[in-house]
């Protein structure tokens with residue numbers, strides 16, 4: 206067994222990579238610049254943790270495969286279970302999605318709880334978690350990365366180094382310094398901002414509902430809202446807006462702003478709610494993909510994954526699930542190719558995982574006339590198809606179910622073009638006999654009387 210692997214960056218992608226490497230190296234060292242976390246709360250290095258994070262069902266499975274028992278830990282620590290069709294209410298394209306038992310179980314928790322549970326699982330493996338360890342640069346020698354130099358001047362040797370330092374990674378600059386090309390970049394400018402807080406809401410509001418997602422309504426209404434019931438009975442509420450329509454940070458203005466989303470449910474939640482701490486904002490100017498898969502020449506024993514390769518519009522909730530699947534690929538390729546896993550094989554394999562969510566998120570971005578930058582092929586046609594699908598799915602649970610499979614990255618978007626699904630998109634549910642999905646008992650989303 207090879208001796209030592211180093212992972213640079215200790216967020217979700219880094220923890221997933223470390224989990225995958227743990228079974229394949231004598232020892233794994235994970236380097237994270239932040240101090241040791243002592244509480245379940247956001248770290249400086251992951252400011253997105255102040256905001257709503259949804260873990261898709263495909264991501265749940267991948268994370269639990271990498272770290273068996275993770276989902277049970279989340280349940281024990283108070284993650285809120287929800288059926289994606291029944292308890293997770295989604296308003297998009299001017300209508301609520303059908304309410305039905307989908308059998309798709311999602312867990313809702315703060316991003317900090319997820320990271321904490323993941324970290325505990327990884328720490329129980331042969332992984333040394335080194336906090337307060339800021340990477341200066343990988344050590345490159347004769348076409349290979351042979352270790353990492355830390356900011357304090359110390360050096361670590363290894364047989365494999367994985368970069369999971371997120372969007373801000375310096376790998377493109379280091380590549381240039383070592384005599385390679387920078388990866389070509391695809392940037393899609395959406396000028397999005399999240400504004401979020403954790404709230405205690407009034408008792409008895411919206412029984413049976415654990416989450417609301419109220420989509421923005423392109424091309425005009427640029428704002429939307431997400432509210433997830435999380436551990437401790439609190440609600441994580443995020444107001445988001447594209448192309449400069451950013452929610453305010455003052456509590457009263459925040460509540461007023463919520464009223465102007467396409468539906469008032471999140472505003473009702475905020476009515477009489479108590480904010481814990483303060484409201485936080487995260488600006489997300491652009492979706493960004495670095496095409497490492499296009500580089501022919503690359504240092505040996507060095508790989509990049511997670512947001513460092515691709516950062517998706519967060520409203521789609523894809524980043525953590527994609528990172529987990531990339532880490533699984535890392536493990537599988539090491540099994541096939543050994544520690545000298547080829548950069549091209551790895552980047553091509555993860556590109557196949559990235560392509561679909563990237564296509565979805567960037568195609569949707571062009572529903573805004575203000576969006577600029579790299580444009581996916583066939584965007585117009587796909588937008589027309591998706592608009593039709595959304596219209597029909599509003600009254601067709603089976604079609605919505607097929608769509609949820611794609612949204613949760615369990616199926617490829619191509620599955621929506623299978624004849625059975627396509628007929629429903631083109632001609633409506635009556636064109637195809639229903640599989641009779643059981644309806645949920647409480648289709649209307651109304652606050653409790655007197656609430």
Ligand SMILES: Cc1cc2nc3c(=O)[nH]c(=O)nc-3n(C[C@H](O)[C@H](O)[C@H](O)COP(=O)(O)OP(=O)(O)OC[C@H]3O[C@@H](n4cnc5c(N)ncnc54)[C@H](O)[C@@H]3O)c2cc1C
Nearest residue numbers: 214216218238250253258259340371511512519522524525
């Ligand atoms: C506002 C927002 C909301 C989001 N919502 C969702 C969601 O609902 N669902 C979802 O799946 N994804 C979501 N994402 C994406 C998700 O947060 C990321 O995809 C996920 O965290 C994986 O990113 P990463 O680990 O690659 O990078 P990051 O999370 O950015 O972590 C990088 C890590 O590297 C460390 N680091 C950086 N430089 C150094 C250095 N020199 N030395 C040592 N350590 C270093 C940082 O401190 C940090 O811990 C959201 C993102 C944002 C911005």
